[in-house]
Amino acid sequence: MSFFKSVVGLAQQVLDNLTLNDGLTPDERLRQQFRLPESERLCGSVDCTISVYGCDKKAIKLSPLADLPSEISITQNYLLFDNSEEKIVMHLSSIAELRKIYYHESICISAASVNGWRVLIRIDEIRSRADKFFNTLEFNWGKNLNAKQEIFKEFTKDFFSEWLVNESQLKNHRAMNSLPCGLGFTYKFPGYIEKEQRRQKLKIWYNYYKSIGRNLSIVQTQTFRKMTLQCMTNEIRGEIWSLTSGALYYRFNSPNEYQNLLETNKGKKSAALDDIEKDLNRSLPEYSAYQDEEGISKLRRVLTAYSWKVPDVGYCQGMNIICAALLIFMDEECAFWTLYLICEKIVPGYYTKTMYGALLDQRVFEELINKHMPILGEHFEKHDIKISIVSLPWFLSFFLNTMPLVFAFSVMDRFFLDGDKILFQFSLAIVKENSEKLLNCEDIGECIAVFKEYFATLDESMAYLNGIQLKFDILKQTAFNEFKNIKNSEINKEREKNKKEVIQYIDEFVKRTEMRSLNLHFIKTSQASNIYDLYYSVLLYGIDAPNDGNLKMNFYQFKLFMSKLTPWVNINYKNQLSNSQDAFLRRLFNNWSIDNILSFESLIEGLDKFVDKDSMRLITAFFNLYDSDKNGMIPKSTIMEMADDLNFITTPWRNGILLDSITNKKLEKRIAEVYIKRKEKLAERGLADDNPLPENLSYDREKYEKLQMDRYLTSGSNFLKLAFQYAIPLENDGKSVDTKDSSSSDVIKYNRALDPSRPLFINGSTFRMIIVADETYGGFFENELWRSFDIDKSLGSEGVYGAMMGGLRGAVNVVMTSGQKVASEVKRQMEERNRAGSVTTVGTLGTLGTFSSSAGGGGSGSGSGSGSNSTRDRGGSVGVLSVESRDVGNLLSPMEDESRVLNSSGEDEEEDDDDDEFGNFIPAETQGETLSPSLIDL
Known part of the structure; x- marks a missing residue:
């Protein structure tokens, strides 16, 4: 199911090819025009007129266009000409003779085929260009004679x-x-x-x-x-x-590719092969060959080879019908390549899991009905009749499932000549021939009955234009007379108009289908939708070869995905940090993937365990990453790796880039202390203070960073020490240990971690105990880790890490905190002081604002699965707390610092020394003035 989205993601590229050719390179346009292999490249082209002489040396009558200059081209292997009336595709190894004839101021080229016919090319270019074209043609011809002439003879002899x-x-x-x-x-x-x-x-x-x-x-x-x-x-x-x-x-x-595909993949299993087996007996069952094992075996082999040729598609219903028709007239290899060209080049997008090409063409078909048969179109709209429900099988089966086979084969004759516009012309003609009956239909069921009766009588004769003709012959005349003006340009214009809506519909349908099967406990539907979008945006980014089958997430894509989801992954890390990152992400990748393939389903189910807000379950999920044997025990070497990984994932907090919940609480407490002290001092002076908290609070960022960084360094060291201290030793397996080196034996004697005779393990309970006992690591699992996955963020132009770091625009970094918590802390401290019998009456709290973010990134601490942690500018040491009168989350959130506004009231010489840390926030006393501070330094 997960590769549905990959096809949808590529649909835009394919549908662009269906619409306008302006973006095609000359090579691509040439290959599309003559349906040549991808290896062919344009080597040269000139304008010319041509004459063709048959084996009897008589001139072949051509259209008048042959006398008008048209372009002739050469590739490595072909001489190509097309003036819309005549078309020459001549493999260079089939040229028996090549001559240059001087003609006025230019030249003529005579190319004689091994079959006896000859083409005379009169080049309408200056002499230098004509000579260059001939020299290129002669050179490529010589290479083909040496390399492919015998292959050509062997290849063509069985036609x-x-x-x-x-x-x-x-x-x-x-x-x-x-x-x-x-x-x-x-x-x-x-x-x-x-x-x-x-x-x-x-x-x-x-x-x-x-x-x-x-x-x-x-x-x-x-x-x-x-x-x-x-x-x-x-x-x-x-x-x-x-x-x-x-x-x-x-x-x-590619003469051997068909057999190679079958031999290379012999014995392999795939979901596509299972689907093929289900449909084999449904493939033109009325034809006798498909009631016999020979016909079924041929059909199976061709469909199997195609599924290995295009593994991202594999097999789709409808292919079996087309392939069964081809095998009636072709051998297996020829049918294989014809099926490939139909699915990949002629009608791209028809035979995929989402059928985006076919669905788009149904929308186009409805538009063409409205345009060319407006009365019928209005009738369908009035009765809510979706004619595409009926016509979709026509397009997918080339009428093989609706018309008698002999008539459907006639449609296919023209289809291969003129392309997919034939499907539109025939379909419009069918609707036109039945228009009177359709105007009496009031629902889709009645329409289906009309068409069913019509197709069953196509071989009947009826009076038409003063004569008797088969219904099918009348249908052909309607298609190619009344709808001859249905051109590719008109079809492409309608495709361009409707493709965005169709792609969006398919995208939403596939997304709903894939997400419906997920088994999630902690990730909400909206969050899963965000992860889904991010997963496929990373997966499909920069794909140049959509048919290589590699449409699952590889390790590099996983690393890119995580860098957009978490602040502790950065694809630009260098040296040791990059190695540590790769080691931990590789462990996640291996743990979440199945057979080294990370599908959307396996990724989100793995991620679901790491956004669990229950710290005990989260610690257990982290431990299970290292329990490779699933025995609940982690050996000494893995303990070391676990310690390294803990150091890595805490990098943004350990380096002070983000502030954790412990630091936040210290800031909240300090703000409350400063606020209460301010009110006390104002009360001592008899000044009223009915003002809310200031809008901006500056603080010594570097001080709090350093304290946090020291905590994380200490926790990292303590974790390893405690892990070995409480590790469980296992008895020696009986093997002797060489301890001849006295120096090393002394070290082993006093260091249990180095003693090879006593291997050490820790279990899940021990790991949880060590983590919970540590304030920093315990707080990290309780508050930071699950919030670090920004799964509430809709897909944007940059990842989480980029958004965080991109917000550091000035020399001052902005940090946010919850005003609700500050208010609570102020109230708590004031109540404690009052209970303690404080001499100074502080009075009421006054109006407290709440801290919130005016920039993006804030989130609710209670309902969010992601955290909005603070960031810092490594060049600055001052932070600013902004206050607004609304409630937000309880984490520090980034906000752009517009300016630092300092109190203009001057310094208070009587201020205590311990307040110097926060700056001078008590103004000088003035008659009748009320304090209105705008900044408090912390």
Whole structure:
């Protein structure tokens, strides 16, 4: 389930390719136009006009466009030309002769094919560019002759076109079914064609192949197009599909890949293979080959190879139908490459776990209905009829599951020629042909019944235009006459308009589906949503090869993820700190991952244990990270590692970057003391004090940092000492220990940790005791660790650590604390003084403000799963506490320091020395003045 999101994350890239081509490089555009393998690169191109001469040396009639300048290109292996009427794809190893002919101020190039036809290229460029183009062509041709000419001959000898031209007229020719061919040659082809009609069509193809090429060296003229649509025979169909889809070129480029995929992955198991097995018997079950083990085995092998070729997709329902159709006309390898081109290039996104390409095209289809058949569109909207529910199977199965097979194959003939716009044209024509009946439908069920009846009668004849025609022939005329103006540009425009909404819908659906299966105890739904977004934003960042199958989180991605989630991970750490970080994160990664693969589910379930607010359970979860044997005991070497890891995860607090709850409490207590002392001194002078706490309180940041840093250093040292002091010794296993070295034996005698004869262990109870007994480490597990995972933060442009450190803009760092706690502390201390019989009457508390953050990062201490700890500027030593009249969390939170406002009332010479630490906050006495301080120095 977790790889759903990876596909969704890549959908934007794929759909961009479906929409506008402006972002394509010349190489990408060329490969897309001619459906060439990814290895082909543009080596040169020039404008030219062409003439083609057949084997009989007679000129072949071309369209008028052939006399207009069009671009001809060369790659490492192909000579390519396309003027929208004629198309030449000529593998360079099929060129038998290459000549340069000087022509006026430029040159002509004559390229003769091994099949006997020749193309004359008149270059309409300056002489220098023409010469450069010819030299490149000649160089690439020479390389192909040396490396691939024999491969070319071996590859093409088993094509039906070669058999038809070279052997069919011989008395001792090979039997046609001895060629690598589809199941139809054994189990017969669907439909019926008269023998004489078949013979005539084959003769037409024979003449064309013999005259102007075949397979890897062919000129596709308008005659070729008409023959494909009107003179197709079952014997030739597989080769034509392979040619027009581009599978032929991929297969020649990687001749052994299909077999290698099967052999390399033989015996392996995957979820995709299980899904394939479930669908094998549902694949065109009406065709006899798929009622037999031979047909089922071929289908299984092709689908299995594809699942290993594209592991991030594996297998999706619908592929089995397409593949079963291909195997009727092709051998396994050819069907494999054709299936690959369909899924990855021709209709990308149709056959994925989310079907994002198909869903987008359903939205486009609905828009086209509204545009070209507005009355019907309004009717569907009025009755809330989602026609896409009916049309989605048409697009996914190329009508193989709805039309009689013989008609669906005819649709596929045109599909491979013209691409996916054919699906829109046929679908619109189907709706158009049934529009009158559909206007009487009031729900989707009635629409389904209309289409079902229509498809069942496609082979029936009816009166049409003063004649009798098959319903299917009428459908084709409607598709290509009334909807001939449905161009790729219009489809792409609608895709561009709707893709954002479709991607968002899929994203939310997949997210809900994946999160529904989570088993969490402490992470809330909203927090899980934030983690989900962060996980996939890290996982999909910078992916250049979406089909490599590596769509699970690796260790580096995990480290990046944690750096955005916690303040104690920083990918920019160097040297020892970086090594300590990697050691602890590797331990987390290994503990949370399954077979070294960290899925979203395994990550969040591991994280769930570390946001538990119960300190005892949290300490146990930390201990379990080191209990690799699951026996409740941790050996001496691991104790050392645990100590190092505790030092690492407390780095922000140990270095004074963040202030912990203990330091916060000291600050709260000190603020209360200063406030009470201030009120007492004012009361002694007879001055009233009805003012709230000042808005800004400066304090000696460096002093509190140093105290905290000393605490953490001491705790780190004490942990190791106590761990070995209370460790449980196990009896020696009987092996003697060499203690000849007297110096080392003395050390061993007095240091239990170094005595190899008495291995030491600690259990979970001992570890909890050591942690709880230490004020700093106990407080860390009770307050800091679970809050350090900022799971309440929605995905933003920067991580937690970056947000914290990015807030240090000035020389003064800002620290926040809870005014509620300060007020409580003031009240507590005043009550104690009153009970003790203080001579000075302090009076009422007055109005106390509450400390809160005016910058981001504050959070409620009671309901939050994350802490908003303070940060500091390493260059400054003064902090500022800001006060507002609203309640916030009980942690220190960062706030930008705008300025330091000092009291302007002057110094009090009578102030006690112990108050110098806080600055002079008692103003000089003046007649009728009321103290209105804005700053108290702590």
